[in-house]
Amino acid sequence: MNDREIDDTSAPLIEHLAELRTRLINAVLAFAICMVLCFTVAGSIFDFLARPLSSVLRANGQEPELIFTGLQQGFMTQVRISLFGGFVLAFPVIGYQLWRFVAPGLYRQEKNAFLPFLLASPILFAIGAAFAYYIILPLAFDFFLSFQQLAPDGVAPVPEEGQDEVGIQFLGTINEYLGITMKFIIAFGLCFQLPVLLTLMGKAGLVSARGLGQTRKYAVVGILTLAALATPPDVVSQVILFVVVYGLYEISIILVRFVERKREAELKAAGLWDEELEREAEEAAEEGR
Numbered sequence: 001m002n003d004r005e006i007d008d009t010s011a012p013l014i015e016h017l018a019e020l021r022t023r024l025i026n027a028v029l030a031f032a033i034c035m036v037l038c039f040t041v042a043g044s045i046f047d048f049l050a051r052p053l054s055s056v057l058r059a060n061g062q063e064p065e066l067i068f069t070g071l072q073q074g075f076m077t078q079v080r081i082s083l084f085g086g087f088v089l090a091f092p093v094i095g096y097q098l099w100r101f102v103a104p105g106l107y108r109q110e111k112n113a114f115l116p117f118l119l120a121s122p123i124l125f126a127i128g129a130a131f132a133y134y135i136i137l138p139l140a141f142d143f144f145l146s147f148q149q150l151a152p153d154g155v156a157p158v159p160e161e162g163q164d165e166v167g168i169q170f171l172g173t174i175n176e177y178l179g180i181t182m183k184f185i186i187a188f189g190l191c192f193q194l195p196v197l198l199t200l201m202g203k204a205g206l207v208s209a210r211g212l213g214q215t216r217k218y219a220v221v222g223i224l225t226l227a228a229l230a231t232p233p234d235v236v237s238q239v240i241l242f243v244v245v246y247g248l249y250e251i252s253i254i255l256v257r258f259v260e261r262k263r264e265a266e267l268k269a270a271g272l273w274d275e276e277l278e279r280e281a282e283e284a285a286e287e288g289r
Contacts, residue, residue, distance in 0.1 A: 023097040030093035035086030042078040045085055046174070049181050052137040053172075056145055066174045077174045084182060091122060113203060121196050128192030129185045131244065137184055139237045145170055187230050191245055195252045202256035209257035212249075219249050 038045060054064035068074045087094075099118060103111055149168040201207045212219075227241040 019101060023101045027090070027094045027097045030097075031086050031090040034089035035082045038085030038089065039078060039082040042081045042085075045081050046077070046178070049081075049178065052133065052181075053141050053177060056138060056141045057170075059142075060145060060148075060150070062150075062170070066172050066177055068174050070175075073173070073175050077178055080178060080182075095122065117196050117200055121193060124192040124196060125189040128189040131192070132184045132188035135240065136188065136237055137181065139240075140184070143237070184230075188241075191226070191230075191241075192248065194245065194248045195255055198249075198252035199255040199259060202259045203263075207256060209253050209260055212253045212256060216249075220246065223249065 050064070050066065053066075057064045068077070095118065099115075106114065147168065148170055198207060198212065202209070223242055223245045224238075226245065227238040230241060
């Protein structure tokens, strides 16, 4: 290979690296701008995130107050809110930049197949985050706050002489509260990505609707374990999470079956479908499991 051939083969690589650099710069700029915007309204964002706890505290007759115990904790909390909010706001731009970098290397049918999942992923994440915020968090906070020992007026009782009862009252820090709230929101947003993940795996031939149906009992055990880890030891919260995630699993089976039927129809139309070969492949996959 002469020097001219080397230059011709290295040029596409340099162009791809330049394109990647441009897309990364655009994504970082979008994130930085959104982070600065969120920092200016970080207090309002925290008020919104604290609303589930505030509602539960008011229902118990308590004032919705949080504290911070470190001098820098208030500032660092606003920085965390800015990072979290900036990523959420910039995610459409980041996703678009990723798509613009990957799309030129895909065939048209691959673009048409991948684009619906790219659009569905943030929508499902938003639904999962909303589910955690409006349903799971109030139930979880109500469970945690049930361990307080308060007087009827909502204040920790002061034991009289000769009494052993000790008042227990919640005095939460903003850092701790923000951490648990963001973990719940992100965890549930990721759980709602299950249909997208399994359907993509179905399109790639890594899973089948029949295989997902046969492993349903293992999925039930896994979802129950996830519900026990992701929610407090509150039966109501665990049942709600189990029902929702298991429903997503069943929806995933339907979507994978639809993908398989569509692929089968396309292969039959092209005269490439071999039913005997497909049956042997399914049997081999089942024996492997």
